[in-house]
Amino acid sequence: VTHSPRILVGQSGGPTAVINASLAGVISTAYDVGAQVFGMANGIQGLLANHLVDLNAFTPQNLELLKHTPASYLGSCRYKLPDLTEEGPGEKNQAYEAIFEVLARQKVDAVCYIGGNDSMDTIAKLGRWGAQVGSPIRFVGVPKTIDNDLVATDHTPGYGSAAKYIATTVHELALDSSVYDLPNVLVVEIMGRDAGWLAAASALARTTTPSHASSAPDIILLPEAPIQEETLIERVKELLCQKHCVVIAASEGARRPDGSLFLEGSKRVADSAADSVLATDAFGHATALSGCGRALAALFAQTLNIKTRAVELNTSQRAASHLVSATDLREAEAMGVCAIKAALQGKTRVVPTMERVSNHPYQVTYNLTDIEEVANKVKFVPTEWIAPDGMDVCPEFIRYARPLILGESWPAYVDGIPATL
Amino acid sequence: VTHSPRILVGQSGGPTAVINASLAGVISTAYDVGAQVFGMANGIQGLLANHLVDLNAFTPQNLELLKHTPASYLGSCRYKLPDLTEEGPGEKNQAYEAIFEVLARQKVDAVCYIGGNDSMDTIAKLGRWGAQVGSPIRFVGVPKTIDNDLVATDHTPGYGSAAKYIATTVHELALDSSVYDLPNVLVVEIMGRDAGWLAAASALARTTTPSHASSAPDIILLPEAPIQEETLIERVKELLCQKHCVVIAASEGARRPDGSLFLEGSKRVADSAADSVLATDAFGHATALSGCGRALAALFAQTLNIKTRAVELNTSQRAASHLVSATDLREAEAMGVCAIKAALQGKTRVVPTMERVSNHPYQVTYNLTDIEEVANKVKFVPTEWIAPDGMDVCPEFIRYARPLILGESWPAYVDGIPATL
Numbered sequence A, B: 001v002t003h004s005p006r007i008l009v010g011q012s013g014g015p016t017a018v019i020n021a022s023l024a025g026v027i028s029t030a031y032d033v034g035a036q037v038f039g040m041a042n043g044i045q046g047l048l049a050n051h052l053v054d055l056n057a058f059t060p061q062n063l064e065l066l067k068h069t070p071a072s073y074l075g076s077c078r079y080k081l082p083d084l085t086e087e088g089p090g091e092k093n094q095a096y097e098a099i100f101e102v103l104a105r106q107k108v109d110a111v112c113y114i115g116g117n118d119s120m121d122t123i124a125k126l127g128r129w130g131a132q133v134g135s136p137i138r139f140v141g142v143p144k145t146i147d148n149d150l151v152a153t154d155h156t157p158g159y160g161s162a163a164k165y166i167a168t169t170v171h172e173l174a175l176d177s178s179v180y181d182l183p184n185v186l187v188v189e190i191m192g193r194d195a196g197w198l199a200a201a202s203a204l205a206r207t208t209t210p211s212h213a214s215s216a217p218d219i220i221l222l223p224e225a226p227i228q229e230e231t232l233i234e235r236v237k238e239l240l241c242q243k244h245c246v247v248i249a250a251s252e253g254a255r256r257p258d259g260s261l262f263l264e265g266s267k268r269v270a271d272s273a274a275d276s277v278l279a280t281d282a283f284g285h286a287t288a289l290s291g292c293g294r295a296l297a298a299l300f301a302q303t304l305n306i307k308t309r310a311v312e313l314n315t316s317q318r319a320a321s322h323l324v325s326a327t328d329l330r331e332a333e334a335m336g337v338c339a340i341k342a343a344l345q346g347k348t349r350v351v352p353t354m355e356r357v358s359n360h361p362y363q364v365t366y367n368l369t370d371i372e373e374v375a376n377k378v379k380f381v382p383t384e385w386i387a388p389d390g391m392d393v394c395p396e397f398i399r400y401a402r403p404l405i406l407g408e409s410w411p412a413y414v415d416g417i418p419a420t421l
Helices: A019-033 A043-048 A060-067 A091-105 A117-133 A159-177 A197-205 A229-242 A292-304 A326-344 A395-405 B019-033 B043-048 B060-067 B091-105 B117-133 B159-177 B197-205 B229-242 B292-304 B326-344 B395-405
Strands: A006-011 A036-040 A052-054 A110-115 A138-143 A184-190 A219-221 A245-251 A307-312 A350-359 A362-370 B006-011 B036-040 B052-054 B110-115 B138-143 B184-190 B219-221 B245-251 B307-312 B350-359 B362-370
Touching (some): A006 A326, A019 A036, A043 A091, A043 A117, A110 A326, A117 A138, A138 A326, A159 A245, A159 A395, A197 A219, A197 A245, A197 A395, A245 A292, A292 A307, A326 A395, B006 B043, B019 B036, B043 B091, B043 B117, B091 B117, B110 B117, B117 B138, B138 B326, B159 B184, B159 B326, B159 B395, B184 B197, B184 B292, B197 B219, B245 B292, B326 B350, B326 B362, B326 B395
Parallel strands (some): A006 A110, A110 A138, A138 A350, A184 A245, A219 A245, B006 B036, B006 B110, B110 B138, B138 B350, B184 B245, B219 B245
Antiparallel strands (some): B036 B052, B350 B362
């Protein structure tokens, strides 16, 4: 390109605590190379509606604020592009034609799309369409997801901060639950429908300092390791002989060997839209699986006749920018930088990924991966990282996850709360 | 006393994020004056069982760790002493005799009891009994409660940190809820059965910086301001014409004008012990009122046919030591120091209280108040601090509460999570 390159950036799917650090990485690199940078309001939806945002006027201070601002700064969407027909332009492909019309009108040279699994599907489809119609526009993904379920990358930006929030909160809740000298069970419900990476991160709450050891959580339940209710009850009984407070960290998607979710065992208020429901989103994924924690707490209350408490960790898991992992924040920004640099070098249909070089010292390299290798695939917690009894993770997982939560990066505080953009 | 004074300290009731800072204040002052200091394990219950803990060997580093450790370090209880009979010693007063026997055997000179409303009742009763039997032992309370519902003090240690956690979290959740371009209502359920101080603190989430203004929460519901469902629905409708995301902060004890709680309007799973139940504790207070958020979210989903989400802020409200208010931490420690100093000066049946001298600069003085003036009374959010429509707080409340959340005091982090004792 001979003119100043024009970069369009969007965000899609659920936010992470550091999703805006990737955006900041794209913006600051655009400034560095003299590119023009625009944002899609609400992802691909805003692109379809030609609703773009000028991002060329951030001060360095505002870019810092942006990095510590939770929620997708540009807005998000869960819009699913129609499947591509092989025949090329046609009525079925109206959305693609509309999008490429906007891109042409805006003279866009490259599109960076920050998102998870489904967003990689979106950018892959746009790239395929572009190739079919011979468009010179480059399409680059920027991975983010607290779920850590993307393949081809050691881990995903957003996961480390969610894991740090979960470990910190489970540690605090476990201490809180043990203050009364009464047998009790605390069930902490953690996000994760199909992959248990987030619930597994609760294992990082355990402290090993000899004088201040805390073994909580005592049980970790992952979707990858279905378990019989009877086995679970026996294990809790056993633990209650050793300690008065048993802490269980359970994925929202924790399930029985027959595949049924624990939350399905609880009676639910059928007519209450706010209660646990098995809804599906535009991508056909189950959403709003909350209820597993309450179902399990009710199970233990009924079968063991003891005090139980269910705590559902809420959307703070993806929004607690006040407690980001400095490692995660740095990597999220670096992934944004890698993506726009790749686009500026003429690369398309790729996504930056991380490869771990070493744990001591922790070190990653940034590579580029064909986006088709990443889209629509899910990475689960490997079986060899799950304890044989299916109720815990192995030291291998701890060695993998610990470096990702290291380091703190405090936001500025104004009037007693974190400053955001 | 000619021997080295012997101080016994206990903690009772629900923890706060800074309850151990008061304990640290007692311990360090005891060290300063050469007093011996012991703790009751699980409050008055441990005292009855002669289960005491030696607190004489803290290193300065461990005292610092203690200040940032959530949950009651000594354990807690909800034991209610029997009502005092006027006739003096007798069968009914077995508990008092047992307690004073332990105190005599341990040669205790003074008892400091860190707790809320009910704990002040306990210390008041022990003081009365001591006076009746002519005991020289001094009894001093140390106020703490996230509920901020103690009379005779401007505010209560523990409230500022809970308020800071609530304001920060509501701010983050509100940003997260606005990322999709769809009409939606977020209901955040906040602790507070009878007094709305904690839900009111959500008003501190609003940001006034012109470029980054956030008006969330849009509605605040307090137990002190009952409201008709119809009025609430109309207000939400109105707000949805102005913005796509409406955020409501609701006390768990939010109610209708007939006194019924919103949570009672939701169908509940009667046989599920983990679900919303109206249980009562040893003091006859309703406990476990969770469910108001889900009930309101269901109400809006049904009547307005829109997406709603209920988030119940969990026990992190009292346990999030990773996000304490530096002001609160300092005051909690100072209250512990005041209490033990009063006891060493021979004062009994008193409790340190705070009086606000000025807001600019924020300044308090520490006084001593007769414990009988504090026990068994409840301080509500004053009517003049609640908006006339009953759905918000007034600027007077903000002026009162803002200084209490100011300042940050980060704990040390080890292995990526806060170090605790």
